[in-house]
Amino acid sequence: MEIKESTALVTGANRGIGYVFARALIARGAATVYAGVRDPASVSGEDLTPLRLDVTVPEEVAAAAGDATIVINNVGVGGFTTKLLTGSFDGARQAVEINYFGTWAVSRACAPVLGTKGLSAADHRLVPAAARRSAGSVLGTSSARSQRRRIHER
Template identity: 55%
Template sequence: MKIKNAVVLVTGANRGIGLAFTRELLARGARKVYAGAREPSSVAQAGVQPLRLDVTKPEEVAAAAALASDVTLVINNAGIAQPGGFLAPDSEAVARRIFETNFFSVLRVSKAFAPALKQNGGGALLNVLSVASWVNGGELAAYAASKSAAWSLTNALRSELAGQATQVLALHMAYVDTDLTRGIDVPKTSPGDIVRRALDGLESGLEEVLADDVTLQVKQGMTAARPTYLPQPA
C-alpha cells in the first residue's frame, strides 16, 4: 500500500496520534485525507477534509462511508482509556463504555468501509492497537482487554479481507506522548515517530508494526520461560 495519491480516512483525527497521522499522510503525498472527529470544528489541520464521525454512532459511520466512498486506506485510530481494575465498583460500566469505542467501533467502521476498499482495488486497513493487547497489569484493565479483543478482531479481518486484496496492519506501541497518557510518569514516544514507523511498515507490506522498543521486548518475551504477560519477579 503506497501513501502517495491515497485517499485516507483517519478516525479520532483531531488530536494525538490521529492528528500526527493526518500530518504525515499529507507530507507523503496522500491525495485526500478525511479527518474524522465527533466535532468537525475541532479539526485544525490544514489540507484535510473534516468529517463528522462519532464512531460509537452507527448512523454517523454509515453516513461517513457513503460520503467517503473513494477511500483506499482506513485508519482506525479513535480510542479511549480509563484507569482502574476489574474489581472496582464501576468496572462493568467502564468496560462496556471502553469496548464500545475500542472494539465495537473498530468492527463497525471496518465493516462499513470494507465494500469501498474492495471497490477501490483493495487498499488497506490500519488498526491502532497497543502493547496492552498482550499484557494487562490491572492499572488500565478494561482498556487492555479491549485492545486484546481488537487485536483478535484485526487478525480475523486480515483473513476475511484477504480475498479482496485488502492489506490489514496491526500497530502496537507502548506509551505515547498524547493527552491519553498525560499525568503518567513513564518514558513516552512522540506521536510523529509512531506514525512514521506505522506508515513505513504499511508501505513495506507488513501486517504488524511494533513501533517502539518496549513493545518489541514484550512481544519477544511472549514465549519466554516466564512469559511477559505473567507478573514478573521484582
Template identity: 65%
Template sequence: MLEHGAAKIYAGVRDPATAADQDVTPLRLDVTKPEEIAEAAAVAGDVTIVINNAGIASTGTGLLEGAFDGARRAMEVNYFGTWAVSRAFAPILARNGGGALVNMLSLASWVGQPLFPGYAAAKAAQWSLTDALRQGLREQGTLVIGVHAGFVDTDLGAWTDAPKISAADVAEQTLKALANDQVEVHADEKTRRVKAALSQPLNPQPRA
C-alpha cells in the same frame, strides 16, 4: 501522510468545527453512532487506507470495585467502534483495489492490566478482531495492520509520567509498515519485549 504522498485525507471527528488543519477534510464521526459511520462511508467513497484510531480509557472501573460503565464504554468505542467502521469501509476498500485497514491497538492487547482492566480487555478484543479482519479481508486484497505501542504522548496518556513514545514516531512506523506490507507494528522497546515474551512459558506463582 501528505509527506508520504497521500492525495486526500479525511479526519473523523466528533465536531468538524474543531478540525483546524486545512490539509484534511473533516467528517463528523462518533464510532458508536451507526448513522454517522454510514454517512462517513457514503462521503469518503474514494479511500484506499482506513485508520481506526478512535479510543478511550475505562476510568472508573477498578478490578474489584466500581461500576462497569467505563469498561462497557471502552468496549463500545475500542472494540465495537473499530468493528463497525471496518464493516462499513471494507466494501469501499475492495472497490478501490483492496487498500489497507490499520487498527491502533496497544501493548495492553497482550497483557492484563489491574489498574485499567476494562481498557486492556477492550484492546485484547480489538486485537482478536484485527486478526479476524486480516483473514477475512485477505481475499479482497486488503492489508490489515495492527499497531501496538505502550504509552503514547497524547491526551489519552496524559495521566501518567511513564516514558512515552511520540505520536509522530508511531505514525512514521505505521506508514513504513504500509509501504512494506507489514501486518504488525511494535512501536517501542517495551512492546517488542512483551511480544517476544508471549511465546515463553508462564512462571508458576508461589502460593501464600
C-alpha cells in the same frame, strides 16, 4: 500502497498518533485526508478535512466509508473510571463499544469500499498499511493510552 493523490480516512485524527498519521499522509502527498472525530471543531490544520464520526453510530460509520483508498482505524478511548473491584461498569462498557466494536464497525464498513478499488475479498482484513501493495488499505491501530487500565484501588 500509493499515498500520493490518495484519499484517506483517519479515525481519531484530532490528537495523538491519529493526528500524526493524518499529518504524515498530508506530508506524503495525500489529496484528501478526512479526520474522523466526534467533534469536528477539535481538528486543527486547514489541510485536514474534519468529518463527524462517532464509531458507535452506524449511520455515521456507513457515511464515513466514502471514497477512501486508505483507512487508518485509530479511534480509541482510555482513562475510564471503572476500577477493578469497585465502581460502575458504564465507563468500561463505553470503552468496549468504542475500542472494540467501533473499530470493527469502521473496518466492516470500509472493506467493501476498498474492495471496489482493487482489493479481493480475501484482502478484507486488518493489516499494516506498509505491507500492502494494493489499491486500498486498512491499518488498525490501538494507542497506548487506550490500552492503559487502572487496576488498583487508591
